[in-house]
Amino acid sequence: MAIITNPILPGFNPDPSILRVGDDYYIATSTFEWFPGVQIHHSKDLVHWRLLTHPLTRKSQLNMEGNIDSGGVWAPCLSYDNGTFYLIYTDVKSRVGAFKDTHNYLVTATDIMGPWSEPIYLNSSGFDPSLFHDDDGRKWLVNMLWDHRKGHNRFAGTVLQEYSVEEQKLVGPVKNIFKGTELKLTEGPHLYKWHGYYYLLTAEGGTQYNHAATMARSKTIDGPYEVDPQNPVLTSAGRPEIALQKAGHASVVQTHTNEWYMVHLTGRPVQDKYCNLGRETAIQRCYWSDDLWLRVEGGPAPSLQVQAPDIAPHPFAPAPERDDFDQPVLAIDWSTLRIPPEESWVTLTERPGYLRLRGMESMISTHRQSMVARRQQSFHCVSETCLEFEPEHYQQMAGLILYYDTMDYIYLRVTRHEDAGKSLGIIQSVKGQYDELLEQEIDVEGVQRIGLKAVIEGEHVQFWYSADGGEWSPVGEKISVIHLSDDFSDYVRFTGTFIGLCAQDVSGSRKHADFDYFSYRETEANAY
Known part of the structure; x- marks a missing residue:
């Protein structure tokens, strides 16, 4: 039985968004102030991965000159619908202090290798935008909402708004559909639909050692959302002995063999608490409970080694040294x-x-x-x-x-x-x-x-x-x-x-x- 060894994307590859198209698997990760913007890795078996492409290759798509340290591209979301790839990303211009200037954009392509379009501006109300394609043809953007006011929760919830392909803009009312759990710092939202429920997967607890992935669900896309009674679904908080720390900021995929996996952010300390390789991407095998909640096998703590899906091995040639x-x-x-x-x-x-x-x-x-x-x-x-x-x-x-x-x-x-x-x-x-x-x-x-x-x-x-x-x-x-x-x-x-x-x-x-x-x-x- 094949084994996946974590992390699957070692080194600075945070905030993974996983996508399957047919029997191809793609993961988009944040690049922050480094150009070109967004790394997309490719796999055929979830075991072997290669760096495939970068979609943001032009200054007209991503102008970061003057961006602050750890600004730039945060938390991209890669999705696909009806022959088109959609990539949502944030370009963060400021982030220290009460305010955050976070501009959210969409680019599209009919081929993962591009060419990718010029960006469509969406909003600036918060970061970590994600696009959901509903089965009725409608498309919805979710992003965390930032509140700069004194005495308010800065991470003010997850807001939902419809996206119009024809008008190439967000339309209709904006609704705050989820204020988060007691872990707080609610960000990184992704929407999924399964067995009649809308599932909202979020990152909470902050992106350091209390990081976690939490889940809520609703029968309607705009809520109300009930929280998974066993949250968090993934975390390494309080487990300093395990190798994969900072586990959170996740997304999930159903394989073409009908198996479920979750990719997530992680960090590995080299000494004490210092992760000089940065935040990396790992993967966990999942299943659905009898009451239709997503569970991590052996979780909620992440594992270094994970059973691979029932897919023939597909290694790639090693990158030249x-x-x-x-x-x-x-x-x-x-x-x-x-x-x-x-x-x-x-x-x-x-x-x-x-x-x-x-x-x-x-x-x-x-x-x-x-x-x-x-x-x-x-x-x-x-x-x-x-x-x-x-x-x-x-x-x-x-x-x-x-x-x-x-x-x-x-x-x-x-x-x-x-x-x-x-x-x-x-x-x-x-x-x-x-x-x-x-x-x-x-x-x-x-x-x-x-x-x-x-x-x-x-x-x-x-x-x-x-x-x-x-x-x-x-x-x-x-x-x-x-x-x-x-x-x-x-x-x-x-x-x-x-x-x-x-x-x-x-x-x-x-x-x-x-x-x-x-x-x-x-x-x-x-x-x-």
Whole structure:
């Protein structure tokens, strides 16, 4: 009997929305300030998954320049009806304090690979929108409602409004159909219909260690909704011993073999409470009780290993570990920060076989950073690149970065100092506090090709370098990476660690850096 091993989408892949079309399974996940927007993974058997596509590839669909950290795309919902894929998403412009500016949009496509349409604006009343296609042909949007007023519940409930395909807008009255349970912080609503009931699946308890998935149902779509007497249907709250923490924000699917599964957000602490891989996606097998409530097998706590459905195995070829930058466009695993990859700052054709980055703004910018990065998806991994870069002064930098957001990063970079010349060193930001970690930076004057390597083992990284193809040497001591996590911050944030290539030129002269290759290899603990 085949087994699914969790998480199925490791690394930063939160807020999963699962969809079946025929015998194909898709999961859409949040991308926040990273571009392109929304990751869609594909499976044939729920065991093996591959990153398939990104639907939001144009600035006209997603303009995030200036978006705050952990803004951008929240909680997409992927659905399908009558030959058309529907993707609903939020673009969050502000989120700290009493107000949240959360703009909700819809794009469509007749093929999962696109092209995807220009966005249709829906509303801004709250986040986590979801589209439900009723069997009478009508379509309904639900989203959580935000209330900024003093003394009010900020998570003010789940609102329902009809969507008109013909008019391409929301129509009719808005009704608050569910105020939530005692777990509070009600968000992430999804509607389903089964055996004459409308089921409302919500995320509650907050997206950290009290996170949960709760269920309510009604005979009519606009309520009233009765709460599942055994709520929550899924949570890892109060179970610090289990591997999958933060379980919640779920969606469900019925397989073409008539089995039921729930995908959900989860996090795995690397040390104490710190989940530096970010919030991930796991899956649980479900069943319906005699009184028609959805139950997680072995639940409500999530399991690391789950029985697979009765579907023939369908593995995919493994993703390549090394990118030699031989193609004219970036490979699918790469993301850029807030802005699309345009030839004005990133090119794979100007010097064939190299990724050329023109330096732009600093690591604290929320506008135009020159950074190309991929998710860290294992606690133990080795990333390596080869850099050619001739900086003219200290305002020009390039190298290999571990990046969480503008407040937290660790950066192995090459620059030039007035007296020391071309130098290699480590700079770090922890909660926004800038530091330079080497008392004496490494002299790389005259070195044309500088190898840069990051070896991550659990909660630490060790950097290495080589000069013109020579032996590898360590750079400094091991450095803690736990500040590259949701949980380290003094405020709530939502992404995960990226490993990237970047260049900065805060003088404005856009000095370029060339990267010959990049490799990312997952390892066993203590294997390096």
